[in-house]
Amino acid sequence: EDQVTQSPEALRLQEGESSSLNCSYTVSGLRGLFWYRQDPGKGPEFLFTLYSAGEEKEKERLKATLTKKESFLHITAPKPEDSATYLCASPHNTDKLIFGTGTRLQVFP
Amino acid sequence: DAGVTQSPTHLIKTRGQQVTLRCSPKSGHDTVSWYQQALGQGPQFIFQYYEEEERQRGNFPDRFSGHQFPNYSSELNVNALLLGDSALYLCASSRIPGQAQTPLHFGNGTRLTVT
Numbered sequence: 001e002d003q004v005t006q007s008p009e010a011l012r013l014q015e016g017e018s019s020s021l022n023c024s025y026t027v028s029g030l031r032g033l034f035w036y037r038q039d040p041g042k043g044p045e046f047l048f049t050l051y052s053a054g055e056e057k058e059k060e061r062l063k064a065t066l067t068k069k070e071s072f073l074h075i076t077a078p079k080p081e082d083s084a085t086y087l088c089a090s091p092h093n094t095d096k097l098i099f100g101t102g103t104r105l106q107v108f109p
Numbered sequence: 110d111a112g113v114t115q116s117p118t119h120l121i122k123t124r125g126q127q128v129t130l131r132c133s134p135k136s137g138h139d140t141v142s143w144y145q146q147a148l149g150q151g152p153q154f155i156f157q158y159y160e161e162e163e164r165q166r167g168n169f170p171d172r173f174s175g176h177q178f179p180n181y182s183s184e185l186n187v188n189a190l191l192l193g194d195s196a197l198y199l200c201a202s203s204r205i206p207g208q209a210q211t212p213l214h215f216g217n218g219t220r221l222t223v224t
Contacts, residue, residue, distance in 0.1 A: 004151075034212060043113070043199050043215030044152070087151055096165055097144075097213065099151030 002027045002092050006100035013107050016077045021103045023088035024070040033071045034097065035064050036087040044087055078107045111136055113216035115200050121222045122190050130185045130219045134202030140164075141183040142213065143175060144199040152199055158183050187221075195223045 036044035144152035154167035158177035201213035
């Protein structure tokens, strides 16, 4: 069964304390791995798409990487405004996205 | 450039009632998908509409139905509401269905509470 699992469920960081979020997937015929950011009461906001193992993408303090079985979202020197829930998702068949349950990140000043 | 817009933002209904949620896709997008997000969970796929037809459907009962209009906007209807239908309902739009690598653009959702 296609599945996306994220860890940890919650992460508390001090401002400037770098860390990584994990997304492991068991999706047959991987067609990409998406990362989204979701603020409370808002819809998910697209961050990255990764298509193949070894690929990396960066945006400000975020860097996403992909291996054959998992993806990491690295957060370097985070700021309080990076606090949000980070969701990863993978397409099943065509456009149906299978989401993980997310990692709730809190960054304290 | 307007993004995905949904209405209403919040809704309170009673068990057994029916509800209609509305969505306008991002400009230039012709495909609309609906997701249900329970508290503390990731979004779950309900169905997708393209060219006014349901193209894909997730594991949701027939109480959940939808429609797409010629201007690409869409409605989600839920009949015989249950307490378990309380959730954030998200609409997402994209171009060219079947291109799985195309990222979805989400609206801010409708928060449905069933009492």
